[in-house]
Amino acid sequence: MTQVISVPPWLEKIKETDTVFSNGNGIMTSHARAKVGSILSSKESEENSSTEVSDLQLPSFVMQNERGIFIHLESLVNREILLSFLNYIFGEKYYFSNMNYTGITKILYDFEKTKTDFCQNMKKLGKVPEIKIASAFKKFDEKRISLYRKPIIAKGGKSAEYFFGPAYVEEIGENGKIKEVQTKIDIDEFIAAMWDQDIRFGLEIKDIQQAIHEDKQVRITIAREKDPTVGKDAVLEPAISFDIKLGIKESSGSKADMLMYEQSYLHIEKDAPLYKKIPREYGNLGWTIHGKQIDSEVPKDFSIDSYIGIGVQKETRGGTEYLVSVYSGFPRIEEVEITKWKQKVKQMMKIHVDERKTFEKGINVRESGKINKDNDFQSGGDISLDISGKNIFADQNIEANVYASENISVKGSIIGNAHSNPFSGKYEKYGALPKGQIVSDAGNIMVKGRVYSAYLEAKKGKVTIVNIENSVLIADSVEINGDATNCIIIANTIINKKKMVGCTVISGKKIDVAESTEKGNFENIFGIFSRDLTKDIQQKKEALEKEMTSVREMESRIDALVIASFQNMTKYDEGKRLSLIRVLIDILRDSKKIHEEKNKPYIELYKKIEPILIRSGTNWKKLENHTILVAKLSKEIWEETAIMESTQQELSIEIKNIQGTTHMKRVKFLQNRELLSLTIKEMDHIISRLMITGSSCSVCTLENIPAPTTGLFHWKPV
Known part of the structure; x- marks a missing residue:
């Protein structure tokens, strides 16, 4: 006989979900976009309450077969649907035989994590993500319902206690009289009975089973509330070590520098991570013994932008927010002093990167x-x-x-x-x-x-x-x-805006002093440095003339040989002829140039004159060296002459007020070198020559410049 059953209340609760329903023996196809499956016909229940029944309406996530009752986690949308299903089962006076209380509790009270972890693990193993929750559904015998007392709820409702003891049921004997027969309570029935008493969470299954097994009067705690766990506030964590390490830095050599510390300060490169934000972590929810949710305290959060200082920017790398350096430099933490627990502590406000x-x-x-x-x-x-x-x-x-x-x-x-x-x-x-x-x-x-x-x-x-x-x-x-007192000053430009006493000064361009004063035996000595290249230029001119003479002699011999061989070349004047000979000689040095030369008459002439040039026995390499040296000497003479003329114009000495003996000398250096290119030894030699009257200098000539003992002094070379 087929029963027609009204829609259970738990089915009404899931009308807004895309759920496929089954008849307890396997999953059936759902209607497209249907929110609730049709109510399926159920089989007539057997009278024996200890046998399996199938007059219950099961959703698609619950499957019943010969192996038992399973929950298909992928099909379970949320915990509320499972809760409604359990309320329906227990409300219809059924219970789960060999109930997996731990598994159901995990799904019901830690739904998201349990579903995600379990489904992922099953997929890795290639298995169906289903959890066995019981062996079968059983009808709760009304005669046994009375065996289960009402639990005692502790003050504050954080736990529940229960009196265990021998249990008896009434039976009709052979004589027709009612008698009490001792029996034992059942853990699966106990769970259903407590659910009916609104104990929905935290049953201490092992303690309950122990009390049932001992079958004696005892009062124990059967359920405990679970407190929410404390979450973690978001924190800003260093991405690098900011610690000062004053240990000696290891050296690759045999000796270690005892003053080179491992890290007395920190230098970072551009784009280096400085700090990273560790996101807040929410604590786990708590649950009352009645299955009511206890929210954990919301962890504190912050914006990492509030810590951005000069030279720092925010970047997200791998899903993590970082503070990174805009350029290479030195991290600096800006702190503020606050009072915490009656103690003054420093709190970071911003992180900066300084270029120094x-x-x-x-x-x-x-x-x-x-x-x-x-x-x-x-x-x-x-x-x-x-x-x-x-x-x-x-x-x-x-x-x-x-x-x-x-x-x-x-x-x-x-x-x-x-x-x-x-x-x-x-x-x-x-x-x-x-x-x-x-x-x-x-x-x-x-x-x-x-x-x-x-x-x-x-x-x-x-x-x-x-x-x-x-x-x-x-x-x-x-x-x-x-003021400058008892100093040695060597520079191209020297300006002293007040008083100079007992100083030795050498300038390569300009001396400008407000006051020159002697004190005791300390007198000022001023030297104006210039390059006297007259002798060097003359020597180079003589060498140039010698080289040019050699070049002219070699070219004239070749010229005479060509004229003697080709009388028709006499029509060229000497200048054109010499120019032609130089071109031919140049081609002879590098035969590749004949292919580059586009002037056909020259090429034809070259072909005729080549044997004559070869027979002349001219040392072409020597001629080339003479020619190069001529060009080099000519350039150096021009440059040195220009340097002498330009540096002469830059030289000047001006002392606005002379008080006492002041020595002025012109230092004519005999090499083409600037003042600051001199070595310390060469400078020391010149200084010592300046201090000794009438002394000679191996690298320069010294000329006295007459200077007054008082008043204004101004000098420029003639």
Whole structure:
């Protein structure tokens, strides 16, 4: 007999889903776009409640066969449908035989993760993604329903307790009387009974089975609430190590530099990742024993854009947000001090990338160790350790040797020692280490403080200082805005805006001094450097004449031989004839040129004259060398003559106020070299000759320039 069953409530709940229904024996085809399958006819249930039944309406995700009852997870749309299905089964007074309570609980209360993980694993194994939830459906015998008491809900509803003890059912005996027969409660029935008592989550199955097995009076906790797990806030995590490592850096050689630390500061390249955002992670949901959801606290989130500083930009790489450098430089973290748990702590506000590194406490052995010579640096404190860099900026004093490929800027003073002076000889004599040698290879040096016992060099740039004493300056241009005392200054252009005392000055172009003053035995000596190439030019002219004579003699012999062989060439004048001979000689040196020559008469003449030129026995290589040397000497004579004329016009000395003895000399260097190309040894030789009256110089001639002892002085070469 076929029953007609009304639509179960759980079916109404899934009318909005594309679900295929079955009759419990297998999946049937769904209607296209149908939201709910038709209600299928069911078989007449058997009277014995312990046998399998099939008068239940099953959705497509539930399959029943000889192996048991399965849930097809791919067909299950959401947990609400499964919950409605369970309510329907238990509400119809059925229960699951050999129920897989753990499996059903995972699907019901951790649906998304369970479905995703299980389906992926089954597909990898090539299996159908189905979970067995029971062996069969069984009808709950009404006689046994009364065996199951009402659980005791603990205060606050976080757990439920139950009294277990011997169980009895009433039966009619042979005599027709009702008698009590001891029986045992069943775990599957217990689950269904508790579901009917609104205990939907957290049953302690093992404890319950143990109590059933012992069959004695006992009160135990049968269900517990699950608290939500705490999620993780989004965090900004370093993508590189910002830690300072003051261990000694390993060296590939046999010796390690004890001042080269492993990492006293960090330098990064363009597009280097600095920080990355670790996204927030939501905690797992909690569940009451009644199956109600307990939401976890929403983790905190932030925008990584709020941390972007100068020289930094946001990029997404592999789904992760990064802060990366716009250019190569030095990362710097901008922090703010906040109070947290009654303690002051620093909190990062922004990350910047500076093109130069700043050492707040100075560059020294303790704080920085040696630094990389290819980078820009700024020292907030004193520099007391020898360093090399690209551009170096010192906010305080320098008491060490500093070498820069470009610029050096000092807000404080430079303090050296006598051994920094390369002209004193004390370094070699006493073996002491120099201090205060400040050298720029291709940039400028600027000092706002005092310079004392130091050596400053910027041969391709300008040195700008205020006051200087007992020091050496070598630069293309020097500007002293204060006083200069007891110094050696060598530069093309020298400007002193105040007073100069006891200095030795050599200029390659211009000397401009506000006041020259003597103090005791300290007198100023001014030398104006120029190149006297007269002797060299004369020697080259004589050599040129000699070479030209040799060339003319060789060409005239060839010319005479050609004229003697071809009388018809006498119609050419001597100039044309010599020009023709030179062309022929040039062709003879390189026979390939005959194919390049487009003048047919020349080619024909060459063919006739070639045997004569060969018979002449001319050393063509020697003639070529003479010709090359003639061109070289001619060029050098022209260049040196032009240099002498132009440099003469640039020379000038102007001292606005002379007070005391001042020595003026013209230094005529006998080679074609600029002032700053001279070696320290050559400069030292010239300085020593300037200081000794009437002394001779091996590389130059010295001429006195008369100067007054007071007043204005101006000089230019005649």
